Amino acid sequence: MPAHVNDHVSTPSSPPVPGRQVALIGNPNTGKTTLFNRLCGLRARTANYPGSTAEMRIGRCDRGDQRLEIVDLPGIYGMDLDLPESRMCRDCLDGRLEETPDAILVVIDATAPARGISLAIAAIARRLPTVVALNMADLAARRGLSFDEAKMATKLGVPVVAISGRTGRGMDSLVDALHTAIPGHAVLPLPSATNLERRAWIDGVIAESMGGHDAVGSSRDSVFDRLDKAFTHPILGLAVFVGVMGVLFWTIFSLAGVPMDLIDVLFEKFGGLAADVLPAGSVRDLVVDGIIGGVAGTVVFLPQILILFFLLALLEDTGYLARAAFVMDRVMCRFGLPGQAFVPMLSSHACALPGIMSARLVPDRDDRLATILVAPFMSCTARLPVYVLLIGLLFDGSPWLAGFAFAGCYLLGAAAALISAFIARRTILPGRSRPMVLELPAYRRPSIRNAVLVSWDRGMVFLKNAGTVILGIVIVMWWLSAYPRAETPENAIALRSEAANMMATAPAEAENLEAEAERLELNAQQSGSFAGQIGNFAQPLFAPLGADRTLTVGILTSFLAREVFVSSLAVLQGGGSDVDDDESVLKLVRDAKRPDGSPLFNTATAASMLVFFVLAMQCLPTLAVTRRETGSWKWPALQFAWMTGLAWILSALVFAVVTASTTP
Amino acid sequence: MTFQQHKTTPAPPSIETVDAARLESSASRGAQPASQGQRRPLTLCPAGCRATIHTDELDLDARTMLEAMGVEHGCEVEICKVGSPCILRIESTRFGVGREVASRITATVTATLHGSALPG
DSSP states (O other): OOBOOOOOOOOOOOOOOSSEEEEEEEOTTSSHHHHHHHHHTTSEEEEEOTTSSOEEEEEEEEETTEEEEEEEOOOOSOTTSSSHHHHHHHHHHTTSSSSOOSEEEEEEETTSOHHHHHHHHHHHTTTSBEEEEEEOHHHHHHTTEEEOHHHHHHHHTSOEEEOBTTTTBTHHHHHHHHHHOOBOOSOOBOTTSOHHHHHHHHHHHHHHHEEEOOOTTSHHHHHHHHHHHHHTSTTHHHHHHHHHHHHHHHHHHHHHHHHHHHHHHHHHHHHHHHHHHSOSSHHHHIIIIIIIHHHHHHHTTHHHHHHHHHHHHHHHHHTHHHHHHHHHHHHHGGGTOOGGGHHHHHHTTTOHHHHHHGGGGOOSHHHHHHHHHHGGGSOOGGGHHHHHHHHHHHSTTOHHHHHHHHHHHHHHHHHHHHHHHHHHHHTTSOSOOOOOEEEEOOOOOOOHHHHHHHHHHHHHHHHHHIIIIIHHHHHHHHHHHHOSOOOOOHHHHHHHHHHHHHTTTOHHHHHHHHHHHHHHHHHHHHHHSHHHHHHHHHHHHHGGGTOOHHHHHHHHHTTTBTTHHHHHHHHHTTOOTTOOOHHHHHHHHHHOBOTTSSBSOOHHHHHHHHHHHHHSOOBHHHHHHHHHHHSSSHHHHHHHHHHHHHHHHHHHHHHHHHHHHHOO | OOOOOBOOOOOOTTEEEOOHHHHHHHHHTTOOOOOTTOEEEGGGSOTTOEEEEEOTTSOHHHHHHHHHHTOOTTOEEEEEEOSSSEEEEETTEEEEEOHHHHTTOEEEEEEEETTOOOOO
């Protein structure tokens, strides 16, 4: 067999070198992330690859005075594949991204080592100090496999250490080997060797260094076969999937409620404290309303994100998610999306932020981009108050019709997402998806430690984003709606002084007058602010949707966050900012009048607004997260233009049709 | 770690090798004869059989990807499930193959479950 000609083999031993940078590579499902978490724990951070949008995790592993910096590269099946993750590994190992790493750690699944050895050959050929970790050695032993690490090390020319990332077995030996490793010297197949030649060489290594056999056909396999058949069955598999996802989201909603309320209260107290400490003026408004209020509106979703990623990591660890991807692939592939896209789209029903962040489950870049682009179409919880208000206006007293309308909003969002994905995959993201071939990892007990570390990492990434890009956007939006300061209208001053006089004799009436004065003040502020001026300017744009100036300002302010629409309308109609009861808001808005005396909402306006709020992109934090996950402002800009454009067209159509059908 | 002599994975006892006599016998029972070496789409192979798979009808990208995953042209697999997806086992690793890819992979059955006749 053609091979490198090296006349000796050595298991290296050189003095310890502190501060080595180690690139961690391996096939998917070899326990690479578990090993990384075992070595680094919380001493890890997520960063972008230089010049790229892909993320890598960098961790520190300290043992005594020895330090390793470990870079966790994406799981790959081959170094030479024309796939982004393979390119990234090549670029990293060849020093095209940053400096060439000091050493390579190749993780191999001890229960099925052939593919891992093939990857190790490609790594060793880089002539960098290399160590091979035979992971899941405990599992291999339980399955009746045994191996001689020294013999395998002799054949590969690099140290081989049997470990278990899950239990921590062999970690000290592994770290020692990484500190002392030097480039391998062994007779390896040349890159030009044919597959058969390479495979024969690998089979030889396995035959010489491994013993026993994995008991194929055992009762374990029989159980796995039955589970696979059930989980991928067209009907039973779908039923199991619906059940699992139901439990997942029920858990998120049940568990996230309390910490979300706590965060709300905490920020409210914090804002109150800042308001007490700071003198009245622009700085106080900026800190209390702009910074604290803006950050609170985003950070409140942190519990949902933490719980979602914790549960997804557990599910992935059990081996179930790979099977579920096939169940949903039957449906999703008709729209150009892979089965894995279902989880992000379902997660977006809670909130688009975790939904978009979980799109990293989708392996193919174009599939992932398409998923991210359309995920915000799914009706999130922030839309619910608007649905309640507008459906209440449309179908007051008809709970059945209201129920159907509610379901229709969800269906409209889902249909828009799937059709948009179909269009995107045939226009801006053309090309075939990656072939649907997945390794089905063995079923196993999930690691809680691993899930905690994964969700912690995602939470930190989200907080970093909330504290930078989202905070900046929120401050700009707050400034646009708060400045220039409008003078208090004279009629509001008059109402206030009248209210003060009546406070002792008729407190209820005095309160009403105060509320009316507040409405006038807010109206003046909204009209006079930059956002209001933009609203005036933009009103003709929203006129085909049936919106007057008040509704236009409401729509524009809701681009900060959809739920603002309801509170804005309530406040503008004199309810005051403390009106949060659905019935009170509904009554206020139903009775609201335009300057010409016509109702603010008629059937056509309410229907068109409902369609607009189902489809439009009105969430700045979502745009910021899309930018972060795609690495470019191009995609959030496209997402905004497509969703809002589609919303405008369909809303205008609905307004025209309903107006025509209701006008006598 | 104790070193033991490497043993090749034995075929489970429930699987019998397809031989000429059985093929003749199955033909005489009225089942359609299936000759050893006959290639058929993976989707038409019986579940539980062992087969040599052929990926030469796939496009280059898919073939390269499968090879890197360990599903190589000419390798022997156990077909655990047929349908969408097809589930294959190579040594102890399982792979799910979507219908579209599976329909372009052909296989030569080498042994069937309990020695049952191959479908036509």
